[in-house]
């Protein structure tokens with residue numbers, strides 16, 4: 656029996672692993688083929704339309720609506736979205752890049768940057784996550800072809816290993832602070848065009864941002880955040896981590912395993 660596009664393994668090479676560990680991000684082509692992306696895009700975007708009419712911040716503290724329409728844990732809202740988010744193929748890539756045996760779901764997000772959507776400021780995701788591991792990774796997969804003027808992501812190579820940064824929430828302040836650091840360092844940050852089904856994977860501490868959307872097309876993106884199986888909860892040291900703990904790892908206390916019903920083991924599946 657042929658395997659489904661969501662379960663067939665994607666070949667992660669040693670070169671990919673080295674690249675990911677060195678830079679803290681990697682762009683992988685054709686993680687899902689365009690036809691399969693299109694099959695899932697429609698129901699996922701249908702959910703976004705429904706939710707966007709009624710809610711926007713999804714339990715987060717900040718309102719990101721000028722940057723994007725954000726729907727979190729869309730897997731709970733539609734069977735097609737669940738299939739996509741639970742895809743063994745994606746989770747296995749996450750495990751392979753991090754070099755861990757298994758990964759759990761932290762949460763997913765659909766991020767739609769509308770035409771005219773503002774840039775996403777420089778930030779580090781893990782500032783928000785009350786987890787005791789740095790083995791965390793986000794898959795960022797456009798569901799339509801995207802180019803930099805639609806608001807693709809950019810990353811600072813090696814920034815996941817730099818522990819000297821001030822910790823701060825995503826904001827105009829983080830943009831000013833990190834933009835200046837990037838400018839002083841002289842590092843060249845990459846810009847990518849991606850086809851639907853290509854994906855970037857970035858580590859939780861990798862400094863990243865996204866361009867504004869100056870095009871007349873919607874940037875429709877699905878993200879899935881994974882962490883190494885076995886991770887435990889740490890005591891939240893900021894308000895955002897408190898909120899994340901309540902929303903994404905509900906009921907768990909510091910020191911306990913981060914393994915609630917909202918954090919299924921996505922790889923291995925058996």
Ligand SMILES: O=C(O)CCC(=O)C(=O)O
Pocket residue numbers: 723766768775780793795806863864865876878
């Ligand atoms: O899509 C964006 O504009 C930002 C996404 C992001 O920061 C993330 O997925 O970690």
